[in-house]
Amino acid sequence: MSASENIAVVRKMYESKADPAVLQEVIDPEIVWDITPGFPGGGVYNGFESVGRDFFGPLFARVDTFYPVGEEYYADDADHVFALGHYHGETKAGKTADVRFIHIWTVRDGKLAELRQAADSLVLDRALNG
Template identity: 55%
Template sequence: MSESPNTILVRRLYDSGMAPEVTAEIIAPDLVWDITPGFPHSGIYHGWESVSRDFFGNLMPDYESFSGHAEQFFAAADDHVVVLGHYHAVSKAGAEADARFIHLWTVRDGKLTHLRQAADSHVVREVLNG
């Protein structure tokens, strides 16, 4: 069975490593980025500029490295894609951890408009404590 156009779109974001030319093309200007409470720098961000500056700009300095790895993609309804995967985090002190995530994407008119994230926030926070 072939992937839905929405699943292909979401997979493209992960496969690109969120490359700037890809995000510029597929992320909607009115993006809503919803990070689960308890996760570092959790909250709701509006627009890619805010996500880049206020979420990633605050998250990335806390870690030596932090990356998300998508493992499975599921089309859900006409406008949603569910992604299962894990984050890999390395603290400044060298501690490492992997934490599972679920991302629920909403797609509208060929653009990613909403991310709702749930993750094992405890594991991600623990790596910061060394």
């Protein structure tokens, strides 16, 4: 796929605000989901099922709302899309947080096959625990 087609796949995911039907459509079932240490649930998850159960399950037990907002997109010729943006979240206690991130996506055959994430985990930690 071209760089612009790969960016379109990533944009579609962000613009859906994590709509489950869109996620099912654009995420490879065997995705590697690498979340920076220090972020709630930080670690490496293998497979879409594990991402939903083991990463998002515990996170959504602590938040009412949490979704990524893409702001800038760049792509290379090796099927990577670099997305700058922020997560918008609201905790169960009513605190809001806008957490900056960079995502590096690998796109294969029109699907998101790998995510490497770095984010300002302190902002989210303060909203969840402070």
